[in-house]
Amino acid sequence: MNRQVIEYGGEAVGVVVPDQDQLKFLAVKYHVWDLDAQRFGSADEARAAIRHLLAGQNAPRHEVGAAA
Numbered sequence: 001m002n003r004q005v006i007e008y009g010g011e012a013v014g015v016v017v018p019d020q021d022q023l024k025f026l027a028v029k030y031h032v033w034d035l036d037a038q039r040f041g042s043a044d045e046a047r048a049a050i051r052h053l054l055a056g057q058n059a060p061r062h063e064v065g066a067a068a
């Protein structure tokens with residue numbers, strides 16, 4: 001395997017490339033930048049990490065001092 005494009009929601013967000021017997025994720029979109037250069041055992045593991053990361057970013061945020 002040379003490299004594989006990783007998509008999320010139909011949009012390319014990065015690629016995985018072989019590195020040290022694993023796959024290194026190279027982010028091409030800012031919203032997944034936190035995963036840049038991380039290594040995964042498979043492309044599916046990288047996709048799961050992206051889903052987990054973006055699920056946390058999409059969680060509703062409560063403003064400090066907002067009335068309940």
